[in-house]
Amino acid sequence: MKILITGGAGYIGSHVVKLLGELGHTLLTYDNLSTGNPKAVLYGDLVVADLLDEGKLKEVIKNFKPHVVMHFAAKISVPESVKDPLRYYRENFCGTLNLLSAMVETGVRYLVFSSTAAVYGIPKSVPVKEEDPTLPINPYGWSKLMSEIAIKDLASSGYPLKFVILRYFNVAGADPEGKLGYMGKDTTHLIGRALRTAKGELPYLEVYGTDYPTPDGTCIRDYIHVMDLARAHIDAMHYLLEGGESDIFNVGYGQGYSVLEVIDKVKQITGVDFPVRYAGRREGDPPELVADSTKIKKRLSWRPIYYDISFIINTAWKWEMSYIY
Ligand SMILES: NC(=O)c1ccc[n+]([C@@H]2O[C@H](COP(=O)([O-])OP(=O)(O)OC[C@H]3O[C@@H](n4cnc5c(N)ncnc54)[C@H](O)[C@@H]3O)[C@@H](O)[C@H]2O)c1
Ligand SMILES: O=c1ccn([C@@H]2O[C@H](COP(=O)(O)OP(=O)(O)O[C@H]3O[C@H](CO)[C@@H](O)[C@H](O)[C@H]3O)[C@@H](O)[C@H]2O)c(=O)[nH]1
Secondary structure: OEEEEEOOOOHHHHHHHHHHHHOOOEEEEEEOOOOOOHHHOOOOEEEEOOOOOHHHHHHHHHHHOOOEEEEOOOOOOHHHHHHOHHHHHHHHHHHHHHHHHHHHHHOOOEEEEEEEHHHHOOOOOOOEOOOOOOOOOOHHHHHHHHHHHHHHHHHOOOOOOEEEEEEEOEEEOOOOOOOOOOOOOOOOOHHHHHHHHHOOOOOOEEEEOOOOOOOOOOOEEOEEEHHHHHHHHHHHHHHHHOOOOOEEEEEOOOOOEEHHHHHHHHHHHHOOOOOEEEEOOOOOOOOEEOEOOHHHHHHOOOOOOOOOHHHHHHHHHHHHHHOOO
């Protein structure tokens, strides 16, 4: 198959490119390298360009003629989206509209889209199911929900689009073979920042909020290993190509860890008792996000392999210690 991967030079996209490449597919990554790294693209070609460059996007899709598009390219930080909402609407929502227009013009019919648990906002109950209400509490979540709506509306408009929308929970860890991992210079993610504090690159780790309605007062998240998530994309693609109906799936493990529990695990695995400071809440953070992933297991036969927080942190730590930024 010919597959176009937007954002294939980024953290998650590059792990998917690796799996697709190993399966022998013909790949083209479209990425502006704003946070991505060309060295992360282990298979196929790379076009360095922006989703907002409509002309280039159309030209690339027209020439490559992909059977399937996997759309990862986006801005991904919740706190940054609160500070710079227009950038998030422009790049994530308008970027997705440009991609959909280019797909329509060139006749591409299959799409796998990276969405997020942030579309649920503050869930009424956890674990959260796909049909639960979506009411984001930050611009990042809205930009993804608006993209989801555009995709669904296009598929209902008569254009023969088949899509899978994957709502990822908190993605972490690195390729267990050690070839890939998070390559960004900076990170706002908890596990990444904790590891960099353990390494001595950050003087201390801040805990954003200790007064949430959770057992220890800190936010709870469902951390999923990046390779388990990457396999969900392969499963989604096969499902679509075998005639599966368009659908939305949560991708998480259904087990939540608080910020303090994650910090304890990171200290245990790294053997470093790094300094931690308690700070106020970070704007845009829901107290608890945990996935009900029954649907993806049933419909796509997706099976997680690495559902162990220690394994997730271990692979990320090994990568951090071996990678030179
Ligand atoms: N990391 C997580 O925990 C998480 C959770 C839920 C959803 N997601 C989604 O997964 C996708 C990938 O996230 P990631 O963690 O790999 O982030 P990332 O920043 O590592 O990857 C994003 C990639 O897209 C590229 N990009 C960004 N804007 C672009 C644009 N306008 N044009 C072309 N390329 C552009 C970047 O250079 C980068 O390579 C995103 O859509 C994100 O919203 C991530
Ligand atoms: O230095 C830090 C960093 C984070 N946190 C907290 O740790 C939790 C997790 O934060 P983070 O790792 O930044 O992830 P999220 O904000 O939950 O967002 C991630 O997970 C979402 C899905 O749940 C994705 O949509 C986003 O793209 C991705 O950034 C939150 O409560 C943060 O407040 C800290 O206390 N200190």
